[in-house]
Amino acid sequence: MRMVSLTVNGAAVSREVEDCMLLVEFLREELGLTGTHVGCDTTQCGCCVVHLDGVSAKSCTVLVLQAEGAEVTTIEGLARDGELHPLQRAFREHHGLQCGFCTPGQIMAGAELIETYPGRLDEHAVREEMEGNLCRCTGYHNIVKAILAAAEEMKPGMVSEQR
Amino acid sequence: MDVLKSLRAIGQPLRRKEDQRLITGRGRFTDDFSLAGQAWAVMLRSPHPHAAIRGIDGSAALAMPGVLGVFSGADALADGLGEIPHNPVPSTRFDVKLTGRGGTPVYIGEHLLLPVDRARYVGEPVAMVVAETRQLALTAAEAVMVDFEPLPWVAETAASAEPDAPRLWDALADNILVDATFGDVAGTDAAFGAAAHVVTMTARIGRVTGVPMEPRAAIGEFDAQTGRYTLYAGSGGAVRQKHELAKVLGVEPARVRVISHDVGGNFGTRNRAYVEFGLVMWASRRLGRPVKFRADRSESFLTDYQGRDLISEVSLALDAEGKFLALRASNLSNVGARCVSLSPLSKGSGLITGSYDIPVATLRSRATFSNTMPTQAYRSSGRPEVTFTIERLIDKAAHELGYDRLDLRRRNLIAPSQMPYTNAVGSQYDSGEYEKNMDRLLEIGDWAGIEARRREARSRGKLLGVGFANYVESSIGSPKERADVIVRQNTVEIVIGTQPAGQGHETSFAQVAADLLGVPFEQVNITLGDTDVVSAGGGTHSGRSMRHASTVIALAVSDLIDKAKVLAADAFHVAPQLVEFEEGVFGTPATNRSLDWFELAAQARAKDPAGLRVRRDNEMHTPVFPNGSCMCEIEIDPETGGLEIIRYSTVDDVGRCINPMIVHGQTHGGIAQGVGQALWESFVIDPDSGQPLAGSFTDYAMPRSDNLPSFNAEIAEVISPTNPFGIKAGGEGGTTPALAVIMSAVEDALAEYGPIDIDMPATPLKIWTAIQTAREAAEETAKSELVA
Numbered sequence: 001m002r003m004v005s006l007t008v009n010g011a012a013v014s015r016e017v018e019d020c021m022l023l024v025e026f027l028r029e030e031l032g033l034t035g036t037h038v039g040c041d042t043t044q045c046g047c048c049v050v051h052l053d054g055v056s057a058k059s060c061t062v063l064v065l066q067a068e069g070a071e072v073t074t075i076e077g078l079a080r081d082g083e084l085h086p087l088q089r090a091f092r093e094h095h096g097l098q099c100g101f102c103t104p105g106q107i108m109a110g111a112e113l114i115e116t117y118p119g120r121l122d123e124h125a126v127r128e129e130m131e132g133n134l135c136r137c138t139g140y141h142n143i144v145k146a147i148l149a150a151a152e153e154m155k156p157g158m159v160s161e162q163r
Numbered sequence: 164m165d166v167l168k169s170l171r172a173i174g175q176p177l178r179r180k181e182d183q184r185l186i187t188g189r190g191r192f193t194d195d196f197s198l199a200g201q202a203w204a205v206m207l208r209s210p211h212p213h214a215a216i217r218g219i220d221g222s223a224a225l226a227m228p229g230v231l232g233v234f235s236g237a238d239a240l241a242d243g244l245g246e247i248p249h250n251p252v253p254s255t256r257f258d259v260k261l262t263g264r265g266g267t268p269v270y271i272g273e274h275l276l277l278p279v280d281r282a283r284y285v286g287e288p289v290a291m292v293v294a295e296t297r298q299l300a301l302t303a304a305e306a307v308m309v310d311f312e313p314l315p316w317v318a319e320t321a322a323s324a325e326p327d328a329p330r331l332w333d334a335l336a337d338n339i340l341v342d343a344t345f346g347d348v349a350g351t352d353a354a355f356g357a358a359a360h361v362v363t364m365t366a367r368i369g370r371v372t373g374v375p376m377e378p379r380a381a382i383g384e385f386d387a388q389t390g391r392y393t394l395y396a397g398s399g400g401a402v403r404q405k406h407e408l409a410k411v412l413g414v415e416p417a418r419v420r421v422i423s424h425d426v427g428g429n430f431g432t433r434n435r436a437y438v439e440f441g442l443v444m445w446a447s448r449r450l451g452r453p454v455k456f457r458a459d460r461s462e463s464f465l466t467d468y469q470g471r472d473l474i475s476e477v478s479l480a481l482d483a484e485g486k487f488l489a490l491r492a493s494n495l496s497n498v499g500a501r502c503v504s505l506s507p508l509s510k511g512s513g514l515i516t517g518s519y520d521i522p523v524a525t526l527r528s529r530a531t532f533s534n535t536m537p538t539q540a541y542r543s544s545g546r547p548e549v550t551f552t553i554e555r556l557i558d559k560a561a562h563e564l565g566y567d568r569l570d571l572r573r574r575n576l577i578a579p580s581q582m583p584y585t586n587a588v589g590s591q592y593d594s595g596e597y598e599k600n601m602d603r604l605l606e607i608g609d610w611a612g613i614e615a616r617r618r619e620a621r622s623r624g625k626l627l628g629v630g631f632a633n634y635v636e637s638s639i640g641s642p643k644e645r646a647d648v649i650v651r652q653n654t655v656e657i658v659i660g661t662q663p664a665g666q667g668h669e670t671s672f673a674q675v676a677a678d679l680l681g682v683p684f685e686q687v688n689i690t691l692g693d694t695d696v697v698s699a700g701g702g703t704h705s706g707r708s709m710r711h712a713s714t715v716i717a718l719a720v721s722d723l724i725d726k727a728k729v730l731a732a733d734a735f736h737v738a739p740q741l742v743e744f745e746e747g748v749f750g751t752p753a754t755n756r757s758l759d760w761f762e763l764a765a766q767a768r769a770k771d772p773a774g775l776r777v778r779r780d781n782e783m784h785t786p787v788f789p790n791g792s793c794m795c796e797i798e799i800d801p802e803t804g805g806l807e808i809i810r811y812s813t814v815d816d817v818g819r820c821i822n823p824m825i826v827h828g829q830t831h832g833g834i835a836q837g838v839g840q841a842l843w844e845s846f847v848i849d850p851d852s853g854q855p856l857a858g859s860f861t862d863y864a865m866p867r868s869d870n871l872p873s874f875n876a877e878i879a880e881v882i883s884p885t886n887p888f889g890i891k892a893g894g895e896g897g898t899t900p901a902l903a904v905i906m907s908a909v910e911d912a913l914a915e916y917g918p919i920d921i922d923m924p925a926t927p928l929k930i931w932t933a934i935q936t937a938r939e940a941a942e943e944t945a946k947s948e949l950v951a
Binding site for chain 2: 020028029033034035036037038039040041042044045047074075076078079084088091092093095097098099100101102103104107123126127128130131133134135136137138139140141142143144145
């Protein structure tokens with residue numbers, strides 16, 4: 001057991017943890033932040049994506065001890081001052097979710113994509129960039145639409161018409 | 164019904180009530196629950212496809228720190244736990260009646276929570292270990308010694324059905340549990356005898372698995388004070404789980420509560436009870452504390468109920484003008500180690516003639532046991548299989564006999580004037596405009612522009628292929644549904660026994676109720692999924708929910724209006740028949756007074772705490788037949804066998820569409836699952852060892868965002884005469900034609916190489932190999948011609 005200290009959704013937290021505890025286990029079981037989901041055990045489905053110092057990370061492949069001192073944002077912390085993030089709104093507006101299980105990971109990965117993508121986004125780029133997030137319900141059609149819509153709202157002119 | 168004249172919420176793409184919690188991380192999935200003092204259960208699973216269990220020694224595991232118990236099948240039997248009471252033969256009056264040989268009852272094998280005699284598939288749980296943490300339980304499971312004696316096994320479908328195949332169950336002489344013949348045998352023989360042409364093929368629709376993104380999980384809690392069990396477990400219907408698991412536990416259903424809130428995908432995999440659900444409740448009783456189980460992804464791959472796995476041998480008789488005369492089919496379904504559902508075989512059996520007017524047909528339906536995980540209904544149970552078969556057979560007939568593939572279909576489509584149409588195996592199609600679907604599809608998919616696009620693709624070195632398929636499917640499902648409608652202070656609550664896993668019932672059912680009640684959509688709330696609140700209901704499967712829910716809600720609201728009129732009459736001091744109801748307001752010509760739902764409910768509550776509420780049950784057997792047409796365009800790179808889907812268009816007749824946004828979403832997801840099976844997905848079992856080779860997302864190829872296009876989906880609304888709103892069903896129509904349309908496109912793209920026989924999934928390796936083989940054969944022919 002060791003102490004770990006990090007910032008989660010803006011709040012400092014310290015806990016004594018097992019060395020083998022994964023970041024996702026820490027979030028779900030220690031902090032009760034169950035919006036971050038576990039859909040596989042092999043870092044392939046993307047349900048557990050959180051932002052680790054502003055970068056998308058699959059939290060099932062990070063030991064919580066590796067996050068010592070880091071700033072972690074989960075789906076619960078994405079809305080600010082009661083205002084949904086534009087991508088959260090876009091997922092609802094464009095029906096980018098059905099069962100909702102993969103959705104937190106999709107939104108966290110998509111939000112970082114919009115924030116950090118260097119060029120202009122189009123459907124092709126979104127599909128290529130998001131291939132690490134699996135969804136079994138939507139066929140991706142409306143997820144892609146939602147990400148493009150939020151990108152255009154957040155950064156007008158970021159979305160180009162055609163591939 | 165008056166409501167149809169003034170629809171406000173119905174038909175609108177209203178945004179979902181479900182979404183707020185799901186986009187903010189406040190969903191309530193099973194694994195999100197943790198109970199105070201809970202222990203963790205882990206399953207010890209068979210590494211053998213078939214093995215006798217000679218003994219289980221848990222003593223070393225029990226001695227490990229934190230281990231609370233090791234439980235075997237013998238322990239469960241000694242505690243009086245029973246079999247899961249599966250009822251695999253579909254039960255409505257309209258389902259095809261499957262039987263064993265000679266009309267005998269179907270033997271389904273026994274499904275104890277843990278087996279006592281043999282393990283019959285890789286992954287079958289043979290013991291449960293419970294410990295303080297999941298990690299400790301996993302470690303302890305490694306220390307449980309099971310004395311397995313490996314037995315001969317069989318997994319492949321055709322091999323399982325052989326008379327001398329290794330046998331799964333001693334109660335049968337072989338593995339065949341269903342063998343039934345339908346249709347007109349003599350008439351079919353006569354039509355084949357008189358036919359100008361006969362075209363034959365064998366279709367193999369392999370095994371896939373549903374892969375809901377949420378791995379299944381369960382928490383069992385036994386309350387010794389009340390003697391009640393509570394189970395947290397996402398499923399396709401909490402009411403069914405409650406009744407079946409009460410039987411397993413040997414208690415009255417009232418002593419079991421099942422809670423199923425948000426469910427992270429189902430697709431059929433969660434409709435039947437899982438042994439782990441019973442095991443965690445039993446372990447909780449034994450240990451006096453809550454017990455939780457969560458499958459990891461590998462366990463989900465191995466032991467979620469699986470899908471498809473059908474072989475169909477089929478022949479079509481045609482006259483000299485291309486008119487279909489008769490169809491003969493023999494379908495063999497692989498149900499796995501025990502039979503939990505015959506829905507796929509049964510549903511398909513009723514639809515073998517597809518969208519076409521084929522006067523006579525004969526079908527032999529068989530099912531076989533094998534040393535594999537049991538199969539279940541999976542995304543459009545049974546329909547993609549038979550649609551694949553008839554549509555590919557028609558493509559083959561067109562090719563062999565020199566017809567245009569669309570023209571041959573048009574010559575044989577069932578006309579609207581023939582509706583309702585009874586097909587050759589007795590299914591009665593309710594309504595549909597099949598050729599109109601086809602015409603509309605060819606327009607939105609720009610069929611006319613294909614040859615130009617083909618040339619353009621060729622200029623880039625790509626082979627363009629176009630696939631086409633029509634489909635008709637059936638939505639039947641569990642016939643009973645119940646709704647409670649309760650008028651609260653400022654909202655109306657509808658309690659209903661369906662169980663969504665993303666289909667948006669909280670939204671679409673509220674749309675229906677809002678229009679019927681004449682209240683705003685925002686004021687209607689839907690309650691689902693806790694059997695202490697939801698007392699009855701058929702769950703969600705087979706596209707039944709919108710149709711059953713809207714019908715029972717309509718009946719319930721009608722009762723509620725009658726009840727409210729009596730209350731209003733009392734308030735107005737007039738006779739109830741003088742009270743009128745319009746747009747949510749009760750009034751009477753006798754006075755200028757009026758009362759709305761909430762005012763009346765307040766008055767009712769003042770007299771009786773139950774207030775203003777009704778409960779209504781409905782039983783509806785009549786099936787509906789959603790239908791449509793589908794085309795896609797692909798490009799193949801002949802040098803790599805790589806394939807890209809360029810366009811994908813569908814027209815789906817769903818009957819009345821309550822929420823087009825939701826229906827489109829269902830269609831998109833359905834397409835992806837169908838395309839997945841055609842191109843990538845396969846639950847491969849190693850033929851030498853019987854070991855499944857798909858245990859993770861590394862070796863089971865899922866549809867991903869970068870290998871699918873956006874879809875061009877259009878809804879057609881031909882109102883069904885079978886239910887008040889004229890609903891058919893949406894969503895499964897995305898999957899149903901997808902297998903056929905993709906393989907049709909692959910064949911079209913490779914037409915220049917001659918007929919190519921590729922089984923699904925059509926992977927780049929298979930396509931590349933087929934091209935190389937054809938090229939080499941062509942070179943050989945050219946050489947020998949040169950020599951000659």
